[in-house]
Amino acid sequence: MDRLSLIGVVLAIVALIGGSVLKGAGLSGLWNPAAFLIVIVGTVAAILLQTPMVTFRRALRIVRWVFQPPSQDRSAVIGKIVQWSSVARKQGLLGLEAEVQAQPDPFLRKGLQMVVDGVEPETIRQMLEIELAGQEHSDLAAAKVFEGMGIYAPTLGIIGAVLGLMAVMKNLADPSKLGQGIAAAFTATIYGIGAANLMLLPVASKLKGVINGQTQERDMIIEGLIAIAQGENPRNIEARLNGFLH
Incomplete structure (x- = not known):
């Protein structure tokens, strides 16, 4: 949490x-129900027009990362990679075969399987970097769904305020309704600006930070797996990967 x-x-x-x-x-x-309808429902309508369904579904899945981000224990991952490098030097790459299915992370499991299979290091790098770039692109597009909502909400708040003031203008002959009508009109502005700056834009920024952290961790994994495939010394691997902790 x-x-x-x-x-x-x-x-x-x-x-x-x-x-x-x-x-x-x-x-x-x-x-104010009318303001809620114009701003909140209108914002959702706008983002649905902008966003492909697969991206919108991804956004709904990753929004929980704001409160429960994926575990990113880089020190533990480095320790695991260094241990694998020691096993590989003593038993060969096939000595890591039992570790493949034990990995819960699909990305790490795929990379380790390629190492065990004896795939060339540069081929491993290319395949993992392509997968990493695709995943990062998908996640960033999902995070931008909330950024887009944060852009649309204030504008719709202004629209709601203008519509409210138009209704007030129709009741100029009844001064008793003017104060209440103007207050209701500006409620839409509060909805739009408040939703954008207190929720939607911060959520988008938080998700981008989590995604960036995931990308850095997977860059570290790629470097570690390539080093194992090349038969590097475990101490050298640990020293190199520790640079990702800063």
Whole structure:
């Protein structure tokens, strides 16, 4: 569990609700069905028009990374690779065959299988880098779904405000309705700007950071597996891979 993300969400809610109460608008001032329909539903509609279905589904799957990011224990991975290099030097590459199916990470399992099969190091690098680039592209496209929503939401908030003011203009003859109507109109702006800056854009940035960390870890895995395939000294492999810890 990413505690900072959880704390951030709680503080965002406290800031919005607390600010509304302290400013005298109250909780009721934050709720407006028409504004919700225009901003939230409109934002979802816009992103659905922009995004392919496979990318949208991927975005829904990885959003949990904001609170539960994939485990990235690089020190443990380095220790595992160094251990494999020692086994390979003593027993040969076939000595690692029993380790292949024990790996939960498909990327690591595929790379280790190619090492055991005696695939040329440069071929291993090319195949793993192609897979890594494809996965990174897919995940970044999914993260940009939330970035896109963060761009659309404020604009739709302005649209909601304008529509609300248009409704107010129709009731100029009744001053008792003007204050309430104007307040309701600006609720849409709060929805748009608040959703974008307190949720959607931070979520997109968080996901990009997680994806970048995954990419660096897999770059490290590639370097380690290539070093094993080339028969390098375990101490040299460990020294090289420790550079990825910074």
